[in-house]
Amino acid sequence: MVGPTRTIPEELAERYASEGWWTRETLGDLVTAGLAAAPDTGFHVHSAVRPWSGTFADVEQVARRLAAGLAERGVGPGDVVVFQLPNWMEAAAVFWASALLGAVVVPVVHFYGRKELTHILATTQPKVFIGPERFGRLVHQPDVVAGVPVVGVVGRDFDDLLAAEPMAGTLAADPAGAALIAFTSGTTRDAKGVVHSHQTLGFETRQLGRRYPADRGDWITAAPVGHFIGMLSAFLVPLMDGSPVNLLDVWDPARILQLMTERGLTFGGGAAYHVTSLLDHADWRPEHLPAMKYAGLGGAAVPVSVTRRLAGLGITVHRSYGSTEHPSITGSALTAPEDKRLCTDGAPLTGVELRLADDGEILTRGPELCLGYTDADLTASVFDADGWYHTG
Incomplete structure (x- = not known):
């Protein structure tokens, strides 16, 4: 769930658009164009526990099958997808699938524990949570994610979320709307949820x-x-x-x-x-x-x-x-x-x-x-x- 955010002064929005800094491109558009331009580029995970090697096209196939599977479960533009994964191929697949769906993606660092994850889930009210069965001290905790409608566990049942056929294209989203929530820790309070739009993320990229x-x-x-x-x-x-x-x-x-x-x-x-x-x-x-x-x-x-x-x-x-x-x-x-x-x-x-x-x-x-x-x-x-x- 993403509530109201700040009002951006009209003259700033107009200036950013006229300079070409803000465009009508969504995160899904950016991902689609980038993957189409370099399908054979290498994508490698140098991991002792979950190594993987392939190409952008291979990861895109997983991402589009995941997007189709999530769409079948009612996930679409504006819905929140939380993932807490190490630097694995599946993290890219979840991120890109969320972008293709026009969903709001919430990456969570893998070293956040039960308290932080509970806070993030309560704050964002996601439709989807995807995490690992185990990675170091990070262990899947069913009771923490019990209220999330769609849960996938890498190393257990993640592949069950993949549809047989990949999703084609992207779903439309508002470029000025929320695309990502990044949580950043404070020393005196719960982690803060920072909301970025397709436009702010596109320019930063x-x-x-x-x-x-x-x-x-x-x-x-x-x-x-x-x-x-x-x-x-x-x-x-x-x-x-x-x-x-x-x-x-x-x-x-x-x-x-x-x-x-x-x-x-x-x-x-x-x-x-x-x-x-x-x-x-x-x-x-x-x-x-x-x-x-x-x-x-x-x-x-x-x-x-x-x-x-x-x-x-x-x-x-x-x-x-x-x-x-x-x-x-x-x-x-x-x-x-x-x-x-x-x-x-x-x-x-x-x-x-x-x-x-x-x-x-x-x-x-x-x-x-x-x-x-x-x-x-x-x-x-x-x-x-x-x-x-x-x-x-």
Whole structure:
């Protein structure tokens, strides 16, 4: 269930549309076009417990059969689909199927426990929940999802949801309407449900894709696909340029270094810890550097000592700043002077406006700014009538 969100000022909506930042394309349209353009692109899951290897076309077949099966069970545009899965093929199938149906997809990170999942289900009132039978400490809990009409468990009965024939095309949805709810944890309250539209997600996908180096190679995605950036990097950005998907379901520096040498895969960044854990691992060798040409850093504090260390190894560092609410606020270009790339989070990105309040609070607005929260009171407390997001 997605309730009312904030009212976007008319002049902003008109400007975003006239600039081409907001289009009439839905998430289903984006997925359909991307899959059609690169059906033979590789899709690989490098997992010790559920490895998988195939192509975009293979995953699309599963996604379209799932979409047809869910449609037979009454799922359609505007309905909510929650999934809590590791970085597995089935996560992509659920995400793409939801987009094709015009449903509102809710990815949940696999490390959320019973309390968080109960809160998310109560908040979103989904028609569908899909999770694993078991993954590490994550275990299927029938009582938690008992109120959800359609439940699928990967490793048990997920395939029962697949129709014999795949769904053709996509179902129509409102491009300005809700497409995704991303839950982000707070330290003093329940996880916040951040609502994004087809338009905000579409622009963010294009914004992020433009920032990826053209010669990045076959990147490894180890960020959880239940997390906003992990989801974008695995399921949407590759559809823009036909780049292969390589998923890892646990953060394992030794395995990543092995994939670099044996499979020719590359790594492009994350939080500072992710890069330093590779460099500090006993298996790391200078021979790994060609697979670490770039380090896009963000998501947590980025110590200058780390960026200077990477630069000293010949790694091109570029930093960024954003949040689940406003994913890409600032970023440093690959061509920016080195001191700017190493020591700052860059400049405002395309379409982004920034203001500083009298008390120093950062205010932002732009085409990828979310619609608000599932909590109307929280929305009212951080978004003003002129469309500014008060970051706190």
